[in-house]
Amino acid sequence: MIKRPLGNTDIEVSEIAFGGVEIGMPYGIGIGSEKDMIQEKEAIRLLHMALDSGINFFDTARMYGQSEAIMGKAFYSRREEIIICSKCRHFRDSQGGLPSSTVIERMIAESLEESLEALNTDYIDLYMLHQADKEILQHEDIVKVFERLKKAGVVRAIGVSTYTLEETDTAIESGVWEVIQLPFNLMDQRQSAMFSKARQKGVGVVIRSVLLKGLLSDRGKNLADPLSEIECHIQEYNELLNRHACDLPSLAIKFALSFEEVSAVLVGIDKExxxxxxxxxxDGHYLDESSLMSARNLGFPKPEFIDLPYWNKMGWLT
Structure with missing residues (x-):
């Protein structure tokens, strides 16, 4: 497994990051409840298999159910071999408001302490804001707390998880956040507009939603009617699949790793x-210039329609 630098941090990560949400909570197409999920024993076996296969980057979050605790059990005796990314609890209340600075600071401290305990560790390699909008990114007290955690050595690097181009641009321009986790895939390529700036500023880029919550796999069939246009567009990748003699998930991963600005690609893994x-x-062999151009030209023509949280809320992904 090839490793890439994580921006200007002193951390090197495997090109594939083990996405830990699926092992911790019901998530993804066809996963309606805990009975549909992988069991803890099997999840630990998968984590060990991933590490033994060269993956050293494991992504989780306080909001991912039992994910942190399962990773803590899996890696308690192999902590120095792995790079852990975890994320703080969300700050906004049900009405979308932010609490006072004092409350936010306490929330961060409590969330981090819970993560450390669950993960069976005394430090986190990459600690991130979860779903960081522009107001949160520019919140001076939040920035100060995260910088203080890094200075204290309880976290090695700090970063953010963003959704929109504006959020990503704000994070890069801040000069504070060292790593950005953002959505990017064959269908929705909008965030590539930020890649060059991230590299210039020394900010690491970690890709999520590379398989579009499973739509860019064998699960992207027989979708709900509102997503019929998405399902039809997926068929347009067949020529590229034939050219590279690979399946759709592999093409999606190779596409993202074809960008040198990308440090790692998150892949949700709940099956061997x-x-x-x-x-x-x-495998180190990604898209050549011609194939990359073809893939760039096959982005979904209405990327603003691609909104996974909204689709999930509407029940279109069940």
Whole structure:
């Protein structure tokens, strides 16, 4: 497994990052409840298999159910071999408001302490804001707390998870956040507009939603009617699939790793076949200039329609 630098941090990460949400809570197409999920024993086996196969980057969050606790059990005796990314609890209340600075500071401290305990560790390699909008990114007290945590050594690097181009641009321009986790895939390529600036500023880029919550896999079929246009567009990748003799998830991973600005690609893994698929795709042989141009030209023509949280809220992904 090839490793890439995580921006200007002193951290190197495997090209594939093990996305930990699926092992911690019901998530993804066809996963309606805990009974549909992988069991803890099997999840730990998968984590060990990933590490033994060369993956050293494991992504989780306080909001991912039992994900942190399962990783803590899996890696308690192998902590120095892995890079852990975790994320703070959300700050906004049900009405979308932010609490006072004092409350936010306490929330960060409590969330971090809970993560450290669950992960069986005394430090986190990359600690991130979860779903950071522009107001949160520019909140002086939040910035100060995260910088203080890094200075204290309880976290090695700090970053943010963004959704929009404006949020990503704000994070890069701040000069504070060292790593950005953002959505990018064959269908929705908007965030590539930020890649060059991130590299110039020394900010690491970690890709999520590379498989579009499973739509860019064998689960992207027989979708709800509102997503019929998405399903039809997916068929347009067949020529590229034939050219590279690979399946759709592998093409999606290879596409994202074709950008040198990308440090790692998050892949949600809750089955051994998904792990093996990701390992085979990240083989160091990615899209040549011609294929990359073809893939760039095959982005979904209405990317603003691609809104996974909204689709999930509407029940279109169940």
């Amino acid at each position: 076949k998904y792990l093996r698929q990701a390992l085979m795709a990240a």
